[in-house]
Every structure is written in C-alpha cells, then in structure tokens.
Amino acid sequence: MQWTDLTQALFGTQHSVTQQGDFLSGEGRCNGQAWTVVGSTNHAPIGVELALAQARVVLDTIRQKPGQPILLLIDTQGQQLRHRDEVLGINRAMAHLGCCIDFARRQGHVVLGLVYDQALSGGFITSGLIADACHALPEAEIRVMRIPAMSRVTKISEDRLLELSKDNPVFAPGVNNYVRMGGVQSLWTGDLQACLSAAFQSALNSNRQEDPRPMLGKERGGRTKAHDIAHAVAGA
Template sequence: MNWNDLATALFGADHAVRADGVFLSGTGQLDGRTLAVIGSTDHAAIGFDLALRQAQAVLQVVVDAPGRPILLLIDTQGQQLRRHDEMLGIHRAMAHLGQCIDLARRQGHAVLGLVYDQALSGGFITSGLMADACDALPGAEIRVMRLPAMARITRLPEAMLAELSQANPVFAPGVANYVAMGGVRRLWQGDLTEALRLALADLPAADERARDGLARGGRRLADTVIRQVLSA
C-alpha cells in the first residue's frame, strides 16, 4: 500500500498528509481529534538530512500542539550508507531523532508507529521502536540484518543461521517474527480507521515488549533478565 492510499484509508480523502520527496508530514482527523503524521516513503534511506527533518517535525508538534498524538508512518531501507552522511555524523542525527520521539512521549504525546511497507535496521530502531507501541500491516517487511550479513558479522555459517531462524524468531526476518518477539505489537486487519482507533485507545503506559515476547514465545529470557536486574 502506498502512503497516500494508507492516509486516505486512515483519515479519508481530505487528509492533510503530504510528501516532500521521501519525507512525509501533515495531519489527519480521527473522531474530531487531530493527529500529527510524520514518516517516510519509497523505501527511504534515513540519512543525516532526513533524520533531522523528521526530528524537527516531531519537535514542532511538541511546541505547536502540546499533547497531540503522533503517528509515525514507516517505510525505510535503513540508514543511508554514504561516506557523506557518515562524515556529517549520521549516528548523532539518528540518535537525535530517537531522543526527540522520547521527548514527545515524556511531554504527553501518544506516539504510535506503523510499518506500512518496509522497515530495516537503524531507520526502524530510531523511529517505530522508539514509539509507545509499533504496529504493522500484514504485508510489511521487517528485518534488522539479512542472514548473509549476519553470517559475515558473527562468522557463523549462513546455513547454521538459516537453520536457527526456523525455530528462533531472533534470527529470522519477517513481520510475524517481530510480532512473536514483541517488537511489533499487532497486525492491522480489515478497517484501518478502526485499527488506528483501537491502537491509540490502548497504548501501553510502560514498555511491554519483553513481556509480550515471553508470552508469545519469541524472546524467552529478556523479561526474566530485566526483572532480575531491576530487583538486584
């Protein structure tokens, strides 16, 4: 689903979400309430400039519309792999984006992520995974690292990782595995406006991803370790 079809399905044809290149921003109306919409499209690579544009948009909502819910529409191939962006400090720009989203949450803005197409690597970590909750459409593609790249980094045979991915969601790409691990809270089916309404109505007050991962069998130790550390 492209971003305009999605915005229309969520808010109706009179939505005010606009694309400026791969950068999405604007507003939509839900039950008489205005939502801020920020995101990306066309499998955008999140580089230095785009990360700062998204961060600026988040801060503008905090300043201009206190308490307004923020919907993050996510379609990214991950961070921009260019020397230019590395020299400018892409790591700091992406960290700044994550901090701005965290600031919005602390200032009382409900922040909901929605992966509607593709979510890879750092572009996902500093957006959807920084929200109060992150949901996805069933056809979304989510992964942090391809198995060949994981094999090079870990120096484990790719065949071994492929075998592990059959039984352990941590090693496997795909939206269903991220649901199992708790990184994605739920998949939206049917009426997307109703799905958005329900998603905003039951945003968690605390980070429940490790608990969800344990309950769903995707992350069996994270919640236990977190509780042991907190009680130490």
C-alpha cells in the same frame, strides 16, 4: 501499500499529508482525533536531512500542539550509507530523532509507529521501536539483517542460521517474527481507522513508563528470557 492509499484508509479525505522527496508530513483526523503524521516513503535511506526533518515535525508538535498524538509512517531501508552523511554525523542526527520521539512521549504525546512497507536497521530502531507501540501491515517487511550478512558478522554458517530461524525468531526476518518477539504489537487488517483508534486507546490505557515488549515476547514465545532477565537485573 502506497502511502497515499494508506492515508486514505486511515483518515479518508481528512488529512493534509504531503510528500517532499522521501519525506512525509502533515496532519490527519481519525474518528474526531487529530494526529500529527510524519514518516518516509520509497524505502528511504534515513540520512542527516531526513532524520532532522522528521525531528523538526516532532518538536513543532510538542511546541504548538500539546498532547496531540503522533503517527510515524515507516518505510525505510535503514540509515544512509554514504561518506557525506557519516562526516556530517548521521549517528547524532538519528540519535536526535530518537531523543525527540522519546521527549514527545515524556511530554504526554502518544506516539505510534506503523510499518506500512519496509523497516530495516537503524531507520526502524530510531522511529518505530522508540514509539509507545509499533504496529504493522501484514505485507510489511521487517528485518535488521539478511541471513548472509548475519552469517558474515556472527561467523555462523548460513545453513545453521536458517536452521535456527525455524524455531527462534531472533534469527529470522519477517513481520510475523517481530510480532512473536514483541517488537510489533499487532498487525492491522480490515478497517484501519478502527485499528488506529484502538491502538490509541490501548496506549492511553497502558503503563507508558514500562516497556511492554519483553512481556509480549515472553507471552508469544519469541523472547522467552528477556523479561525475566531484565527484572532480575533491575532488582539486583
């Protein structure tokens, strides 16, 4: 889905979201609730400038609009892979974005992520996976690594990884596997305004100090050990 169609579905005409290159920012109003909207489009690689631009919107919201919820619109191919960004400190810029999102949550802002197209690697980790909850459209594509790249890194054959991916979502790309693992809380279909409002109320009513993803992964059969191991370590 194009971001223009998405913002129309979420906010109707009650939004000021604009595009500057690959950068999206603005505000929207859904069922009477004002939202800060920030994100990316065009399968954007997240470089230094884009990471800092998104972080600035988050910080401005904390400073100027206390408590206003933030919606992250996610469409990224991951971090920008070029020498210039490495020299400028892409790792610090992306860490700064993640810290700003976490700081917003600690200051009482509900932060929701919505993967509406593509979410890969570091560009997803420092946005949607740090939000109070991350949701996705059914047609979205989410993965950390393609099977061939995973094979090169793990030294496990592609055939073996494909076989493992049939039963273990950790080895398989795809939005449904991230739902099973708990990384994506739900898929939004139908009335997207109703989905956004319901996700907002769910975040408000949840224990925002506890990460729900390990329990979701256990309940959905995608990560059966993470929750119990984390609690065992915390209690050790």
